[in-house]
Amino acid sequence: MSDCLFCQIVAKEIPAEIVYETGRTLAFRDRNPQAPTHVLVIPKQHHRDAAELAGADDGLADDVLKTAHAVAVQEGVAEGGYRVVFNTGPGAGQTVFHVHAHVLGGRGLTWPPG
Numbered sequence: 001m002s003d004c005l006f007c008q009i010v011a012k013e014i015p016a017e018i019v020y021e022t023g024r025t026l027a028f029r030d031r032n033p034q035a036p037t038h039v040l041v042i043p044k045q046h047h048r049d050a051a052e053l054a055g056a057d058d059g060l061a062d063d064v065l066k067t068a069h070a071v072a073v074q075e076g077v078a079e080g081g082y083r084v085v086f087n088t089g090p091g092a093g094q095t096v097f098h099v100h101a102h103v104l105g106g107r108g109l110t111w112p113p114g
């Protein structure tokens with residue numbers, strides 16, 4: 001989708017600090033980090049949100065979760081604990097409608113989140 005911000009990052013049309021990449025996923029640092037580690041993991045293929053990704057019948061959601069964990073290991077937060085968040089829909093705070101997992105870690109994370 002040419003008007004999608006994250007599709008433009010996949011296409012390298014706008015810059016991002018990419019930290020991990022697989023054939024079907026991309027991970028890059030959030031430009032407004034909420035924790036010492038705050039990385040976004042996306043499927044390269046456009047899906048609107050986690051609900052739509054869940055309906056992709058080809059293991060793509062699996063790939064996104066595996067990349068999220070690989071990022072946590074690479075960032076050194078896997079042992080101490082990290083959080084994977086999909087804001088899904090405007091009521092949950094989703095602002096970019098290309099599904100993305102937030103991988104957050106490197107500080108104490110309170111529960112429940114706001």
Ligand code: AMP
Nearest residue numbers: 005016029030031032087093094095096
């Ligand atoms: P959400 O509110 O769950 O849709 O999350 C969108 C996230 O994308 C926010 O945390 C933004 O800081 C982040 N973001 C928006 N534009 C960019 C960008 N160009 N590069 C990196 N992160 C971005």
Ligand code: ZN
Nearest residue numbers: 004007046098
């Ligand atoms: Zn997109």
